[in-house]
Amino acid sequence: MNRAKLISFHHGACVPLTELPCLDFPTFRESLLEEVAGDARIASFFGHPDADGVNLYAVLAHDWQGKLALLHTRVQNSFPSLTPECPQLHLFERELAEQYGLRPEGHPWLKPVRFHQNWIAAADIWGRDPDLHPIPGDMDFYQVAGEEVHEVAVGPVHAGVIEPGHFRFQCHGEKVMNLEISLGFQHRGIEQMLIGGPHPASIYQLEAAAGDTSIGHTIAYSQVLESLSTVEPSPRAYAVRAIALELERLANHVGDIGAMTGDVGYLPTSSFCGRLRGDYLNLMADLCGSRFGRGLVRPGGVQFDLNPELVDKLLQRLSVLETETRGAIELSFDSPSVLARFEGTGVLSIDAAEELGLVGVVARASGLMRDARLHHPLGGRQKLFDAPIIETDGDVFARGNVRRREIYASHRMIREALQSLQSGENRIPLGPLAPDSLAVSLCEGWRGEVVHVGLTDGQGQLARYKIVDPSFHNWAGMTMVLRGEQISDFPLCNKSFNLSYCGFDL
Amino acid sequence: MLHILSERLRQGHRTGKFPQQEPTLSERFRGLPQITPNLDQQQQSAAVASCPFAAVQSVAGQLQIDVGRCLFCADCPVAELGALEFSHDYRLATRSRDDLLLGDETYRLAEKLNKRMLKLFGRSLKLRQLSAGGCNACEADLNVLGTLVFDLGRFGIQFVASPRHADGIMVTGPVTENMRSALLDTYAAIPEPKLVIASGACAIGGGPFRDSPETNNGIGDLLPVDLYIPGCPPHPYTALDGLLRLLNRR
Structure with missing residues (x-):
């Protein structure tokens, strides 16, 4: 059997492309399938074209080793699809087909993903008119x-x-x-706009990549640039980022529990949580002036400081909100009519979740322990995260209960982080990005793992920037x-x- | 049942006193930008060149900010040059695109609808919200208007499911190419007379996705806009203030 030696590295490392061998496709395939049959999963898989074809990069996550690994090959026009043996690649391969006109031969579900023209003016594999913008939803x-x-x-x-x-x-x-x-209706062409960057507008585009996950995406983006320019933010900046990330989780999880109870007609929790969600957003605004955390996280650190008065105010507000949130949530989790609707509804098995490579709340509710805060933390924060939460039933109740328990854990994490803030620089200026290099960044946003990969050209500009939002994996679930x-x-x-x-x- | 009642008592009455009472916003909130007067030509050119979203222009020797394009960035390079300052004023909505262009004059906030439209919609306005590439921040902070803090229903305003039941459309997002025809179809399905509201920097001028080949830089000339609500995303009070001005409620 052909088996390549893996390029294995820790999260946060900058990998020179010259150290990354270009495998022939059979070796790439064998190695990838063997890894996935072991303990690895696909964190990202993307293409980058050059004169000789399209380079394919697979980012594998070995969660329990806290390590990442890379595989690289190059293909032209078509390649034998890996999806039949590795279903978690299904959308990544459809994406390659759409972006570069590459045909994954034998893909069982080869349909467009986002309905845009391909990026390199290759022949459209669905035979659509190359001069016209594809019509969204136009597929079998x-x-x-x-x-x-x-x-x-x-x-x-x-x-x-x-x-x-x-x-x-x-x-x-x-x-x-x-x-x-x-x-595909929301496709704004973000990855294409990031090429040649970092541009002055790039960070704002990432803040709006998924506007409810501004903190998650800006942390992931900042980590990529920090890895590529080998800058390490201060422990204080890491702590402020962690606080913001948990605030974002709180606002969204509380809102979600409100929305779920609203859908089963349990209005007390629904209306209390609607209000509480806004109060968590207001805490974020106290931090940075924006309810969605716009402008807080920047490459090199954070842009706003937490002075002692603000720390006191946040702690005080948080303790009031904590009591009110518990009251609002426990009402519904104590109510037989709500539980009857939640339990046993929409069951996702652990096998399906694993095969499809799901992440985040959804994966954890089906019994898969996947949490980048636990497996791939940065800035020495692994010691500070001891609240991995897992449920096993995979139903609506389990997804609600993961959120409920994570809400209580986030309260505690924010409180501890606020009480133990170290002094340090808010933001350290970045140097130039390393040329011909690659960096991978993972961040556990409230939905799940946000993965960004940045690949630089010879001038140290971004030649390719790949974004994987947790939703990319999870819609299949x-x-x-x-x-x-x-x-x-x-x-x-x-x-x-x-x-x-x-x-x-x- | 007793649990629900006691929790209800503990959660208390939360609906704000807006518009009789002004809202308290966070200290770091960035509101209406104010251009620094009497900048020389060189300072103006530097300011114009620094904004990544072309929100600042120099017109007849006077620096002008397009509040519709402004994202109210925390690290605004124009502010760093000393050419503008963000005030704490959350009131930003206007009736015309030109009113969003602000130099050294006073900002022209939205005026009420005409007499006929006020008679029709003044006490009951049903809106169909349509996201055309919106990142879910604008959408989320419009959803918030339905919560008990803002309680949009007490003003007779409501978001409805069908365009057939709507008096107007509230658009968010830069109008992606993939949502253009759905936007036009939804608008066409609303019975006349109808209103168009552009909410957020994306819907007004493309926001951070300005000039992407996959977007239309906002509503532009696609639909006749009656109310512009700037912000990225607009604060819920900015949106509510705009809607109430339109209905002559403040």
């Missing part, structure tokens, strides 16, 4: 035929104040046999839980995932 949907079988199409414009996406259900009566999701469920449970299942459309569409 999986269909079930038969008596009493009907199809329900929802979106792109949904009923609520929410982002757009298209959902196609194949139903028999109330029962859903299959759900297929077609996204959403389609799995609907199988065999009542269509009327879709909103509840959807709220229990609460995935990002723009984080997926980029």
Whole structure:
């Protein structure tokens, strides 16, 4: 068997591209499949074209070793799809097909991802007119035929104040046999805009990559640039980032529990949590003037300081909010009518979660311990994270309960971080980025792991920047839980995932 | 049941007194920018060149900021040059695109609708919100208006599911190419007369995604806009203030 020696490194390292051998495809394939059959999972997989074809890079995460590994190969026009043996690559390969006109031969579900023209003016593998912008949602949907079988199409414009996406259900009566999701409506071309950077506008585009995860994405981006310019932010800056990351988690998790209880008609928790979510956003605004953490995290550190008065104020506010949040949440988790709707609904098995490479709250609710705060921390913060939370039932209740327990853990983590702030520089200026290098960054945003990869050219500019929002992995999990469920449970299942459309569409 | 009641008592009454009482915003909140007067040509050129989103222009020897394009950046390079300062004023909504261009004059806040439209919508305004590439920050802070702190319903304003039930459309996002036709279709499905509200820097001028080939730089000429609400994202009180001004409620 062909087996390549892995280029293994710790999170935060800058890897010179010259140290990364270009494997022939069979060796790449064998090595990748063997790693995934072991303890590795795919954190990122992307292409970068040069004169000789398209370079493919696979970033593997060995979570329990706290290490990352890289594999590199080069392909032209087509390559044998790895998806049949490694389903967690399914969307990454579709993405390559869409971006570079590469055909993954034998891919079982080869459809467009975001509906844009390909980036290198290659022939369109779906045979669409190269001069026209593709029409979103224009693809063959999986269909079930038969008596009493009907199809329900929802979106792109949904009923609520929410982002757009298209959902196609194949139903028999109330029962859903299959759900297929077609996204791309939010595609703004972020990865393309980042090429040649870092540009002055880049950080603001990343703040809005998924606007509810501004802190998660800006931390990931800053870590990439810090790795590439070998700058280490101060412990104080790391602590302020950690506080902001947990505040973002609090606001979103509290909002999600409110939305889930709202969907089962339990209004007390729903309305209390709606208000509390806003109060957590206001804490973020106390820190940086923006309720969504815009402007706080910057490469080299953070842009706002926490003076002692602000620390006191935050601690005080947090303790009030903690009591109120517990009161609001425990009401619903103590209510049989809520539990009856949560338990056993939208079950995702640990096997499906693992095969599809799911991350974050969804993975942890199905029994997979995946948390970048535990496995891939930076700045010596591993000692400070001792609250990995896991549930095993994989249903709506488990996803709610992971959030509930993480909320209580975040309260404690923020309090401890505020009480033990060290002095130090808020922000250390970055030097130039190392040329011809690659850096990977992981950050456990509130939905799950945000992965950014930056690859520089000979001048130290970003030649390729790859973003993987947790939603990119997790939407596939959403389609799995609907199988065999009542269509009327879709909103509840959807709220229990609460995935990002723009984080997926980029 | 007793648990619910006692928790209800503990959570208390939370609906704000807006608009009778002004809201308390965080100390670090960045509101309406104010251009520093009497900058020389060189300072103006430096300021114009420094904004990554082309929000600052020099017009007839006077520096002017396009509040619609401004993202209220914490590290605003124009502010670092001393050419502008962010005030604490959250009131930003205007009725016309030109009113968003601010030099040394007073900012022209949104005026009320005309008599006929006020008669129709003044006491009941149903809006269809449409995200056309919005990053979920604008959407989230519009959703917040429905919570008990803001309680949008007490002003007769409500977000509705169907455009057929709506009196207007509230657009967020830079209008991605992939949402352009859905935006136009949704607008067409709303019965006349109807309002268009552009909420957030993206919908007004493309925001951070200005000049991406995949976006349309906001609504632009696609639809006739009746109310512009600047911000990235706009503070919920900025949006509420704009809506109430439109309805002659403040």
